[in-house]
Every structure is written in C-alpha cells, then in structure tokens.
Amino acid sequence: MYSKQEAAQLKKEFWTIFGQYMTPVLSAEGERLSWVNYKTGEKNIFFRLHADNKKAVIAIELTHNGAGIQQLYFEQFLQLKKLLEDAVGEEWIWQLHTMDDCGKTISRIYTELQSVSIFTREDWPKLISFFKPRIVALDEFWSNVKYAFEAMR
Template sequence: MYTQAEISAIRKKFWVAFGQYMKPVPNAQGRRINWPNYRTGVKDIYFRMKAERDFASVGIELGHSDPELQELYFDHFGQLKKILESSTQENWDWKLLSPNEVGQPVSRIEKVITGVNVLDEGTWPEIISFLKPRIIALDEFWDLVKPGFEEF
C-alpha cells in the first residue's frame, strides 16, 4: 500500500513525464502548449485528462453552475458530434449532468480505458499512448469549433 504522499508523488511524476513527452508537440495553431493543463479559453469548458488506479480518461467537461446553461453547452456540442467523431476517429461517451468527484453536477464527453494503473510505471506507456492522440485530436476539434462557444 502507498501512503497518500507517495500516491501524490507518483501522480505528479506521471504528469511531469507526460508533459515532457508532449512538449515538442505544437497545438493546432502551431504554438507551444502545456498539454497536461490545457486551457480552452472559454469559461466553464475544460479538457480533462485523468490517470487513476484503474482507468485513464480524456474528455470535455462542462462545469457551468447553472444546469440549464450546462445543458445548452452540451446540446451545442451534440450538434458538433460528427466533427468530434471525425477528429478523434471514434465514438465517445456522452453524460449529461452527472456528479463529479465532489458531487457537483457536470456534463462530460469522454473516452475511457480500463486496465491501466498510474501507480504502475509499467502501464505509463499505454496511458500516454491513449491520451496523446486524443488530446491532440481534441485540440484540432477545438480549433475548429471554439468560435461558436465564445458567443455564449
């Protein structure tokens, strides 16, 4: 068993390694970007990557405190679903208004893999191989559709 401090240190080490691995990769506009802390530039829309003990995920999280506005954002993304699927070359899971880790309702559009463990460095290549193409695809998708969300 790991202590909480050890778990935190291992997770930090993973995200530093992921950031170093992704550092030479420019975003869709050819700029340098901090991939692990991707900023969408639109309030309440986040790109989240997670690496946990039994899964890894990447996706879009809508965190507006007003459920009606959150649903409006979610519906707007739904209108762009074909573009997202074209960018990622796969279907993602769509979850409207489900509780996050602290019980707040959020909506997610995400892809998840199981059978990996961030605490096991042996699975890091698999986690990175999962996250890398999907966050790059999300960035390309966002470059196309972001103007439609800046008007909200």
C-alpha cells in the first residue's frame, strides 16, 4: 500500500512518461499537442484518460449544465457513432446522464481496460498500449467531426 504522497508521485511519474512518449506523435492535423490534457476546443466536451489501481479508462465526457443540452450533444455523438467506432476500431460504452466522481451529472462514451494498476510499473506498458492508439484515434475522429459541434454553439 502506498501513502497518498507516494501514490500521487507514481501517478505523476506515469503521466509524465506517457506525455514524453507521445510528444513526437503529431495530431491528425499535423500539430503538436498535449495528449494527456487533450483540448477539444469545445466547452464541456472533454477527452479523458484515467488510470487507478484497478483499471484504465479513456472517455469522451460531456459536462454541459442542464440535462436537455447534454442530451442534445450526446445525440449528436450518437449520429456519429459509426464514424467513432470505425476510428477506434471497437465498440465503446455509451452512458447518458451518469454521475462523475464528484456527483455531477455527465454523459460519457468510453472504453476501459480491467486488471491494470497505475501503481504497478510493470503495468505501464499495458497502459501506454491501451491509451496511445485510442487517443490518437479520438484525435483523428475529432478532426473530422468537430465542425458539427461548432455549429451547435
């Protein structure tokens, strides 16, 4: 078991290593970007990477205030589901109006890898192999569809 400080240090170290590993990878539009803290350019639409002591998750999270507007954006993603699945090469889990860790209502489209721990250095190659192709695929997907969301502003 790790102390809070040790756990925070391991997480920081993993995300730093992952960020360094991803630095040479250019976006679909040929630009350098922060893969760990991916910016969609759209308020309340986030690409999240998360790892803890049990699993890793990559997600599209919609954090709009108001169930109606959040549902509207979720439905727009549903219209693009085939494009997303083609980009990532797999089916993801779709959740309309679920709770995040802070108790806020969000909508989430995600996939996860079970039985890995960010606190086990031996799992880091599995985590990187899980995150890298999916965040790159999300970027490719987003570069093709973001204009549909700009029109919704």
